Amino acid sequence: MTTDTCPAWDPALCEGTPECPPRCPRFIDRHGESVLVVPSSPSHLEGLVSLYDGYPTTHRSMGLPPIGRSYIEDWLEHQVERGVVLVAVHDGQPIGHAAYVPRSSPEPHFVVFLDPDYHNRGIGNELCRHVIARAADAGHEALVLDVDPTNERAISLYRRLGFETVERNTGELRMRLSFDEPIVETVQLPPAERPANA
Secondary structure, eight states, X not given: OOOOOOTTOOGGGOOOOTTSOSSOSEEEOTTSOEEEEEEOOHHHHHHHXXXXXXXXXXXXXXXXXXXXXXXXXXXXXXXXXXXXXXXXXXXXXXXXXXXXXXXXXXXOEEEEEEOGGGTTSSHHHHHHHHHHHHHHHTTOSEEEXXXXXXXXXXXXXXHHTTOEEEEEOSSOEEEEEETTSTHHHHHTSOGGGSOTTO
């Protein structure tokens, strides 16, 4: 099982090494607690399935996460098989994930979900930045996502990250982040070199 960082360690001081992933996996949230963002492994599956099996209806969007353990398992396994999946871990437990699918597309589709108990702590934002850093590092051209047009909170976050609305339908907005945007280079900087809130 993956463990979190020592709470006394400050990732803001990290200068990175050539062996580091595209974004530092260690993160201190707004409550001062350590969170680790790591590639998905089989050990995360049961924790994520349990999290999404009890996910509040008010936080589900556009049919996701799906309802029912077998549907959730299929949904997550599909993302792992075809895409890149990152998991946020706190106190040894998965608290959310973000992914892009398929990894073969120049503009893969992006999703992010977080345990509502961890909202307003900067963790969802950090998960998004990890996916942007990984997708750019892998040579993709952009990320696209679909979002419920009434989900103002998510839309606001995506806009701050540089996503722009490219298509508007009755039940969803399609948004796109081109990797020509300045945020792409910023999210890949070591913590010590990043501007504030990057």
